[in-house]
Amino acid sequence: MASSMQRLCRYGIRLLPAVSTSSQYLSRSFGVSSIKNASTYKAAVLQEFGQDLVMQDLKRKAIKQGQVRVAVHSCGVNASDLLMMENKYDQEFKLPFVPGFEICGEVIEIGEGVQNVAIGSRVIGINKETLGGFAEECVVSQQVIGVCGTEDKADLVRKKGAWSALKYNKKHILAKVNEVTNGKGVDIIFDAVGGDVFNDCLHCVAHEGSVIVAGFASRVIPHIETSQLLPKAVSLIGLSLTHYRDANNTVYRQVVEDVIDMHEMGLIKPHISALFKLEDCKSAFTFMTERMSTGKVVLEIQ
Template identity: 30%
Template sequence: MRALVCEQTVGLDGLAVREMADPEPGACHVRIAVAAAGVNFADLLMLEGRYQERPPLPFVPGLEIAGMIDKVGAGAIMGGVEPGQRVLAFLDHGGFAEKTLARAEDVIPIPDDVDDVTAAAIAITYGTAYGALSWRAQILPGEVLLVHGAAGGVGLAAVQVGKAMGAKVIATARGEQRAALAREHGADHALDSEDPDLRSRIKELTGGQGVDVVFDPVGGAMFDLSLRVIAWEGRIVVVGFASGDVPQIPANILLVKNASALGFFWGSYRKHDPGRLRESFEQIFDWLEKGRIRPHVSDVLPLDQGRDALSLVKERRSTGKVVVRVGDGASDPRPG
């Protein structure tokens, strides 16, 4: 099989497309013929040796895929998951390859009307948005949600999930074009994150009360802003640090506002509560079927251009999701 292989943890320069032997599933694993794989910021961290998980070299990056099960290991058959079944899967790594292995409990059947590219694009972003807002923030209908990085994959998902859960959504994104994309996908208000009056604009939109929930995959200055605009008993959900700046939280502000800062790492639920993670996709697929969420995929590139796909995310030249098309027959709703 062909795969995009990380041979050195030096970033994108350590990648090369290589021929490898097909992996064989062990106990409780399935092998999947990959149709499409989503690109994530975490892939970039892994390529630089800066992610929580550091697989031994050489390894194939890629944390989420859509494809078809073609072989099942002993003890891996679960209800509704069997050879020939189209599935999405969550991986430790290995997605950018023509075939990969996944634990049976990390595999979810794909509805017939969901194409491969969409399925590969929703696993981590919409799973993260749903878990952060439902499990951690426990957002309520009518509350005000502030989403940072709202034109990126997880931010745009949070805008849509927040609206589906009944929140009023204020989005921030870098530049008016990206802010416009957030509005197109449901944000009630979308602001330029580089606006020097951003704090006062948010306060104005909330009648001076501030926001009830913040979804923050950016960190840095955006987290500092969130502390200033969070309402009494508000919740800030820390999802990531795309800015590269991990903020230090002044506890006195949390105390004065009775506010909460909550961490959320979606991947940890694969270990600690896989059942809840799987169940969340019943709601996500239901929203998808009803048109209440609309995944935005800005770029689909073939496996040979996998490094270019990762570069789009690294250099912030994409919006929504970037997907690598691995299988020749991968279905894609986009024209052309």
């Protein structure tokens, strides 16, 4: 099993500032002394698609040149994880595997040739190719208008600073958008849902507006006629972080650094909807599938 599970978070990692900040999950000191010299580590493993994750002790594998071993402090839980575990994602993973691609942790071992990262460095990483975040450790290669499903979620978006937040209603969304924009429409729409929501977005866009497609959480990929873009001179833009990492890593890393800098300056604050222990990862997915999340769902691992 271990040989078929390459827990290599190839995305690359970003060093976090040494000085602590108000963010508990990006800046607090990680207690990892107990696993630095361990021969095994705990992980939530998917044995069969569509089944629950199983807690297992996995044998630690030697790191290769250019790699670092990271003690995972926390890992985000995403809709993409659900799709991967149900074999409905656009990339298929070989069973068994450890899900999780948004990690935050501390470097505990460094491979040959690694530069600019030291043992004890606090890092973050994102990787959708080989995953591995739902575990005590993984190996990493160095390298607004809100529309919500419920009024409670819309209220949360307003409190986070949105100019306006609307409860999604297919019959009334266009009228509501026109009401708050005085009939102008929206200049930029960011859609990570797809399906009917995407089609409704097209009706709400302003003249020379842009629709950014960032995902399909609804699991329904919309199809449109290009003629729908002509009347208002609408721009349709696809955005894939994974592709940017490979095609223009400089731009991607700069964007990540800018976001972290904004967080350190207090300009943005991630909203954590719920915290779960690694052993309770099933509850984390239940929390998401029952549409209870209002922000990031996180597994606390250390």
